[in-house]
Amino acid sequence: MEEVLDKKFWNDYLRGYTIYDCTIYRSEGFGFVFVEEKDDRDELPKTRFITMSLNRPMDKRFGVVTGTRYDFCTIACSVNPPEYVAVDIGSQVFSASALRMGGEKNIDQVIDMKTYRGEVGIINKLVRAAGQIYALGNYRKIYRRIGVDQWVELGKEGKGVPVPRDVEAGKTYATSLGFVDMSAFSANDMYAVGGKGDVWRFDGTRWHDCSLPTNVPLSTVCCAGDGLVYISELNGSVWAGRADQWKRIAEADIAWGHQPVDSVWFNQRLYLGAQEGLWTVDRNRKRLVPLSEVERDAPNATNGGRLDLSPDGKYLLTAGPHGACLNDGTGWKRLFNAFDFM
Structure with a gap:
């Protein structure tokens, strides 16, 4: 594979940074969130947003912008319009497209994000579902991106997820x-998960409670190509099913802090990305196992660790703290690695 980046680019922009999240738009187009390695926690580390277009020559293939205010940014790409967008837990927005690359208004500056007792909600994750970008918040809030500096909370369209009355009234902190995650078969068949076994399905008009029979926090959801929905718990255990029919298909005991953060269906296999690498389900043993046990x-x-599937479903991108790899359906190819430039 042609060299993705050279030592000069690494030294100028990536040395001293680690990858926090990634997204893929096409086989030669990626977006990354890099975070400064920093011992001093008195102020936030710098966040660097980098886009790569490998079909362009080396001196024109990168877009680089450094921000100083972002905190735990996640990134996703949309199909229409085609763009990369990142949002942090405080609802700060960064967008990167052919026409713009820079910060936007915070989501909470554009729409009302108040939740329990008037507190401003947080953003747990940014995802692409059915081709569109959604920001997932606490208290079952979901925000859809509709344009530059434009978001809508689904409840304002009459399509919000119900919240218990005592929580809505500010009597109970839940x-x-x-x-924390959402996936879709289509715009009229989406699943959102989080909290303690909190699972909801959207049918295009309203949301239906599909809670799992567990009180364990959930971390990822994947609407898979085999027609099933896969949901992972905080410890990595995996459930499979649809609507209100669920079965735990794999046990796991991943330590807190290293739990799955992404899940993807690719090449007839479920991939889970965690802070310590990639995992998959061994159905015979009913266990979550390191991906290296089944893919050499x-x-x-x-x-x-972090995972994203291209919108056409043909390419799987993964990124760890020091590099990234791409799977085109025939196997994994390394895009770049910090240790190549040491």
Whole structure:
């Protein structure tokens, strides 16, 4: 594979940074969130947003912008319009497209994000579902991006997820409510998960409660190509099913802080990305196992962890703290690695 980046670019922009999240638009187009390695926690580390277009020559293939205010940014790409967008837990927005690359108004500056007792909600994750970008908040809030500096909370369209009356009235503080992840078969068949077994399905008109029979916090959801929905718990255990029919298909005991953060269906296999690399389900043993046990060329934990599937479903991107790899359906190929430039 042609060299993705050279030592000069690494030294100028990536040295001293680690990858926090990634997204893929096409086989030669990626977006990354890099975070400054920093011992001093008195102020937030810098966040660097980098887009790569590998079909362009080396001196024109990168877009680089450094921000100083972002905190735990996640990134996603949309199909229409085609753009990369990142949002942090405080609802700060960064967008990167052919026409713009820079900060936007915070989501809470554009719309009302108040939740329990008037507190401003947080953003847990940014996702692409049915081709569009959604920001997932606490207290079952979901925000859809509709343009530059434009978001809508689904409840304002009459399509919000119900919240218990005592929580809505400010009488009960509920940590059991989602959301942290969302996936879709289509715009009229989406699933959102989070909280303690909190699972909801959208049918295009309203949301239906599909809670799992568990009180364990949930971390990821994937609407898979085999027609099933896969949901992972905080410890990595995996459930499979649809609507209100669920079965735990794999046990796991991943330590807190290293739990799955992304899940993707690719090449007839469920991939889970965690802070310590990639995992998959061994159905015979009913266990979550390291991906290296079933794929010899699987990326290691320095080059794999975060996951994103291209909109056409043909390419799987993964990134660890020090590098990234791409799977085109025939196997894994390393895009770049920090240790190549040491």
